[in-house]
Amino acid sequence: xxxxxxxxxxxxxxxxxxxxxxxxxxxxxxxxxxxxxxxxxxxxxxxxxxxxxxxxxxxxxxxxxxxxxxxxxxxx
Amino acid sequence: xxxxxxxxxxxxxxxxxxxxxxxxxxxxxxxxxxxxxxxxxxxxxxxxxxxxxxxxxxxxxxxxxxxxxxxxxxxxxxxxxxxxxxxxxxxxxxxxxxxxxxxxxxxxxxxxxxxxxxxxxxxxxxxxxxxxxxxxxxxxxxxxxxxxxxxxxxxxxxxxxxxxxxxxxxxxx
Numbered sequence: 001x002x003x004x005x006x007x008x009x010x011x012x013x014x015x016x017x018x019x020x021x022x023x024x025x026x027x028x029x030x031x032x033x034x035x036x037x038x039x040x041x042x043x044x045x046x047x048x049x050x051x052x053x054x055x056x057x058x059x060x061x062x063x064x065x066x067x068x069x070x071x072x073x074x075x076x
Numbered sequence: 077x078x079x080x081x082x083x084x085x086x087x088x089x090x091x092x093x094x095x096x097x098x099x100x101x102x103x104x105x106x107x108x109x110x111x112x113x114x115x116x117x118x119x120x121x122x123x124x125x126x127x128x129x130x131x132x133x134x135x136x137x138x139x140x141x142x143x144x145x146x147x148x149x150x151x152x153x154x155x156x157x158x159x160x161x162x163x164x165x166x167x168x169x170x171x172x173x174x175x176x177x178x179x180x181x182x183x184x185x186x187x188x189x190x191x192x193x194x195x196x197x198x199x200x201x202x203x204x205x206x207x208x209x210x211x212x213x214x215x216x217x218x219x220x221x222x223x224x225x226x227x228x229x230x231x232x233x234x235x236x237x238x239x240x241x242x243x244x245x246x247x248x249x
Binding site for chain 2: 003004005006008009010012013014015016017020021022023024025026027028029031032035036
């Protein structure tokens with residue numbers, strides 16, 4: 001069997017992949033804006049891991065030593 | 077103040093103007109690579125979102141179009157890496173084909189499958205250079221590499237493709 005040469009490979013690819021329509025049919029700005037809003041809301045509600053660690057540690061301390069709650073309340 | 081400076085400072089109105097100016101160009105570039113309008117639209121939206129997120133890294137005296145195209149190309153490469161390789165991306169005409177048309181279609185299917193199994197970076201370089209006939213300099217700019225490196229990728233893509241087509245028993249008519 002004969003092999004494709006470089007030009008034939010290019011021609012075969014062009015035949016196998018029909019031309020695509022490159023005109024954008026609609027305005028994508030509303031979707032971009034929605035995505036920006038979504039991500040902004042998600043980012044603004046994100047709690048850093050060290051805050052969660054602090055909450056966990058405090059809860060463990062209060063469970064182990066309930067009297068610490070009084071000290072904590074006193075310092076508020 | 078200049079539009080690009082206002083964009084770099086995070087002004088949403090300036091960004092809207094840039095989206096209006098460049099969304100068509102970004103889409104056209106992306107659809108040439110991924111060859112599917114729906115996917116290209118999604119990737120264009122993602123590109124524009126990433127552009128806005130990275131606005132502080134953009135130098136207002138730089139080329140916004142080239143920067144956008146590079147981000148779009150990287151996203152398209154990621155998409156090609158992640159999507160199933162055997163997926164067909166082109167729409168076939170409906171109806172019952174004639175025997176020789178059937179053979180042509182089968183050959184085209186095999187060529188597309190072999191092409192889609194190439195590494196994503198080789199696919200992108202070969203798509204833009206051989207199918208879309210884009211200038212090497214432009215492809216290099218979008219890939220963040222040199223024209224020589226693009227030629228090498230195309231050469232490697234053709235070599236692998238030739239070997240795979242031979243293995244599949246497909247040769248020139």
